[in-house]
Amino acid sequence: MSPPAVWWATDEGFADRVLADVRRRFKIVPEGRQSMTARSFETFDWRLWEDGLVLARSARPSRWVLSRVEDRAIVATASKPGKTVPQKWFWSDFPVGAVRDRLRKICGIRALLPMGRFRESRECFALCDDEDKIVCRLVLEKSGAVDARGGGASLSAAGFRLIPLKGYDKEARAAAACLAQMGCRAGDGWVHPALHAFTAAGREPEDYSSKARVDLPPQITAADACKRIHLFSLDIAERNLPGIFEDIDTEFLHDFRVALRRSRSALSLVKGVFPARVEKRFGENLAKIQRATNRLRDLDVHLLERGAFEALLPPELQAGLDGLFRQLEGERARALRRCLTFLERPATAQILRDWRAFLESPGESSAPLAQDPAEALGKRLLRKRFRRILKDGRAIGAKTPDTALHKLRLQVKKLRYLLEFFGSLLPAPETASFVKRFRRLQNILGRFNDLCNQEAWVRRRLEAAEAKSGTSTELAASLGGLLSELGRARNAERAKFGRAFTRLDNPSVRARAKALFGGKDGSK
Amino acid sequence: MKVIALYNIKGGVGKTAAAVNLAYLAASEGTRTLLCDLDPQAAATYYLRVRAPKRHGSKRLIQGGKALDRQIRESNFPGLDLLPAKMGFRNLDLKLDARKRSRRRLAESLHSLTGAYELVVIDAPPNITLLSENIIEAADLLLCPVIPTTLSLRTWDQLDRFLRKEKLPRDGLRAFFSMAERRKKLHAATIRETLDSDPRFFPSVIPMSAAVERMGPERAPLFVYDKRSVAARAFRGLWDDIQCQLR
Ligand SMILES: Nc1ncnc2c1ncn2[C@@H]1O[C@H](COP(=O)(O)OP(=O)(O)OP(=O)(O)O)[C@@H](O)[C@H]1O
Ligand SMILES: [Mg+2]
Numbered sequence: 104m105s106p107p108a109v110w111w112a113t114d115e116g117f118a119d120r121v122l123a124d125v126r127r128r129f130k131i132v133p134e135g136r137q138s139m140t141a142r143s144f145e146t147f148d149w150r151l152w153e154d155g156l157v158l159a160r161s162a163r164p165s166r167w168v169l170s171r172v173e174d175r176a177i178v179a180t181a182s183k184p185g186k187t188v189p190q191k192w193f194w195s196d197f198p199v200g201a202v203r204d205r206l207r208k209i210c211g212i213r214a215l216l217p218m219g220r221f222r223e224s225r226e227c228f229a230l231c232d233d234e235d236k237i238v239c240r241l242v243l244e245k246s247g248a249v250d251a252r253g254g255g256a257s258l259s260a261a262g263f264r265l266i267p268l269k270g271y272d273k274e275a276r277a278a279a280a281c282l283a284q285m286g287c288r289a290g291d292g293w294v295h296p297a298l299h300a301f302t303a304a305g306r307e308p309e310d311y312s313s314k315a316r317v318d319l320p321p322q323i324t325a326a327d328a329c330k331r332i333h334l335f336s337l338d339i340a341e342r343n344l345p346g347i348f349e350d351i352d353t354e355f356l357h358d359f360r361v362a363l364r365r366s367r368s369a370l371s372l373v374k375g376v377f378p379a380r381v382e383k384r385f386g387e388n389l390a391k392i393q394r395a396t397n398r399l400r401d402l403d404v405h406l407l408e409r410g411a412f413e414a415l416l417p418p419e420l421q422a423g424l425d426g427l428f429r430q431l432e433g434e435r436a437r438a439l440r441r442c443l444t445f446l447e448r449p450a451t452a453q454i455l456r457d458w459r460a461f462l463e464s465p466g467e468s469s470a471p472l473a474q475d476p477a478e479a480l481g482k483r484l485l486r487k488r489f490r491r492i493l494k495d496g497r498a499i500g501a502k503t504p505d506t507a508l509h510k511l512r513l514q515v516k517k518l519r520y521l522l523e524f525f526g527s528l529l530p531a532p533e534t535a536s537f538v539k540r541f542r543r544l545q546n547i548l549g550r551f552n553d554l555c556n557q558e559a560w561v562r563r564r565l566e567a568a569e570a571k572s573g574t575s576t577e578l579a580a581s582l583g584g585l586l587s588e589l590g591r592a593r594n595a596e597r598a599k600f601g602r603a604f605t606r607l608d609n610p611s612v613r614a615r616a617k618a619l620f621g622g623k624d625g626s627k
Numbered sequence: 628m629k630v631i632a633l634y635n636i637k638g639g640v641g642k643t644a645a646a647v648n649l650a651y652l653a654a655s656e657g658t659r660t661l662l663c664d665l666d667p668q669a670a671a672t673y674y675l676r677v678r679a680p681k682r683h684g685s686k687r688l689i690q691g692g693k694a695l696d697r698q699i700r701e702s703n704f705p706g707l708d709l710l711p712a713k714m715g716f717r718n719l720d721l722k723l724d725a726r727k728r729s730r731r732r733l734a735e736s737l738h739s740l741t742g743a744y745e746l747v748v749i750d751a752p753p754n755i756t757l758l759s760e761n762i763i764e765a766a767d768l769l770l771c772p773v774i775p776t777t778l779s780l781r782t783w784d785q786l787d788r789f790l791r792k793e794k795l796p797r798d799g800l801r802a803f804f805s806m807a808e809r810r811k812k813l814h815a816a817t818i819r820e821t822l823d824s825d826p827r828f829f830p831s832v833i834p835m836s837a838a839v840e841r842m843g844p845e846r847a848p849l850f851v852y853d854k855r856s857v858a859a860r861a862f863r864g865l866w867d868d869i870q871c872q873l874r
Pocket of ligand 1: 639835840858
């Protein structure tokens with residue numbers, strides 16, 4: 104067994120103490136010292152950190168370093184492209200190589216934002232036997248935050264990294280024993296240097312996530328539960344606003360809209376918990392905000408589809424799309440301006456302020472279901488929704504029009520929302536396995552819907568192009584090609600529906616639903 | 628994984644010097660390299676300051692896998708590992724003889740290291756034994772240092788004839804001139820004539836040099852203490868020639 108790689112301590116003189124102790128067993132040969140200042144980068148929603156990684160750009164040597172949170176070990180490095188230094192980076196801005204590959208998988212369409220700076224120094228010591236053969240290395244690592252003006256880094260957090268050499272396990276264990284004896288602790292607890300930077304930038308790992316994770320206490324009333332659910336969504340919506348204004352990446356608007364939609368669904372699915380005029384007023388107001396973002400989101404989606412569209416077409420038809428996407432970029436710039444103008448209005452901010460004020464007010468509501476236990480209410484709604492899904496799904500056959508599938512998708516989505524709202528009041532493992540049962544159907548219905556939307560959009564574009572004289576035949580050919588490919592894909596997706604639905608509509612899932620939500624099992 | 632073996636029937640021609648320096652160069656370029664010291668004199672092991680493990684011998688060498696891996700020592704230089712030599716290797720011939728397919732044993736054993744290393748450099752002992760035959764079988768490149776003298780060239784011919792007679796692989800057989808003294812007219816002429824007539828000789832020539840001799844007292848590859856010497860440059864040239872060949 105090899106000893107732990109990282110050893111740390113918090114008191115002042117531990118490094119000297121350790122080296123003095125090591126010197127009694129080994130000859131110590133200093134191999135040099137490096138120090139560097141680096142800027143850390145993360146996505147707004149901590150995708151790298153969640154994957155156990157930290158990305159930093161060091162100045163000298165000038166490069167990108169991807170390292171592990173757990174033990175700071177370097178996973179991959181990339182050279183820094185020289186010329187311009189943008190404020191935000193996407194994976195595609197990185198030089199071809201391991202760093203870029205990892206970032207593409209982990210960050211996807213999210214931008215990497217600068218998140219503060221830190222300073223780090225590494226001093227390497229080789230431990231040798233009496234023939235001057237190196238048998239182990241110790242690296243003394245120190246780190247600290249750099250403030251905005253670039254100064255003030257006291258290298259506070261420190262520890263040793265023990266680097267064993269192959270074939271010298273005994274010596275590595277002896278060095279580890281010295282570290283332990285001199286009061287160093289192994290493993291967890293040694294902060295990654297980037298944490299200093301995060302703190303200096305006012306952030307904390309995983310302080311934002313778009314995932315709905317409302318934790319409700321068991322005895323909570325329906326009104327209190329709903330207030331928490333809405334507050335959770337409102338927080339998410341508001342935290343995304345700055346990113347929308349700066350137009351950092353498309354996910355800010357996306358998360359903002361999902362949060363609004365979640366709240367609107369809660370208002371319409373869980374009736375009778377708030378006063379009717381509250382339900383009406385905020386339902387309408389939130390819808391108004393969402394509508395103002397529709398156009399921008401549609402354009403974002405189409406621009407993001409570019410790669411997928413090109414993949415559907417043979418190379419000779421791809422050229423026609425260039426002009427189309429250039430045009431879309433222009434349309435998006437206008438849509439962004441219009442959307443931001445709306446969001447900037449005092450009236451818009453007022454809606455969100457009023458909504459928050461209502462949700463944070465302690466007053467007891469007189470609405471009919473306000474004081475009901477949330478658990479019973481949630482189960483009742485889930486039961487109803489599940490039954491509805493079974494009924495609608497069974498009615499779908501090969502000849503049923505597409506609209507029936509779209510409606511079913513919305514029903515399934517509502518069920519998912521209800522599970523997100525009330526899930527914490529249900530037993531966790533059973534809920535998770537029930538949700539799993541839905542995933543395939545949900546994916547199929549989602550893709551089917553996307554394909555229908557894409558097809559409709561491409562058709563509109565084609566008609567518009569044909570109506571306008573002087574349109575390039577190249578574009579028309581590309582769009583025509585896309586239409587037939589999309590139609591093929593849509594049919595393929597629809598063909599999968601039957602099988603996926605039987606994964607839900609069977610005795611075992613119905614029994615599971617009954618156990619979770621109570622009441623009848625909906626089999627009739 | 629490629630295997631280069633430094634081999635010559637004749638002793639003292641610069642096999643070990645070449646094995647250590649070429650392995651060092653490969654590793655310094657980022658190639659994960661294992662230097663196998665299969666000569667019981669253990670000169671390469673000495674140059675890298677490694678002490679051979681106590682329980683180490685011929686059995687583990689031909690077993691391959693974990694048993695072999697456990698004998699490997701990381702050197703002082705990044706990317707370069709060493710399989711140390713041991714007097715125990717003297718008995719290797721006997722051990723090999725007792726097994727079937729006894730010529731392929733080393734190749735099979737080294738094969739178990741694929742994945743861990745991209746390059747294996749073997750420093751072979753100067754003789755013709757069953758172990759040498761195993762080394763010849765295992766090598767993608769059988770590299771023979773030749774001193775530019777008539778006698779040395781004769782052993783090179785003998786080696787070629789031996790391989791042919793024993794039906795050992797000859798495709799990978801290459802040579803280079805070692806310990807060459809350009810000022811000696813005879814050396815210069817021999818080099819010129821051979822390079823013109825025998826395409827198996829690499830163009831780079833390693834000169835006789837005090838810098839190479841210092842590997843003994845320094846106990847380090849040449850590049851660690853005198854990377855700018857003429858000999859260092861010659862080894863770099865030879866390494867380039869070899870890489871072209873391996874590609
Ligand atoms: N290019 C050179 N210039 C000067 N001296 C050299 C050169 N190459 C090797 N030597 C010296 O010659 C001696 C033999 O060299 P080396 O050990 O490399 O040869 P070898 O073929 O491995 O010998 P052996 O057959 O004994 O294993 C050593 O003392 C070495 O320092
Ligand atoms: Mg030798």
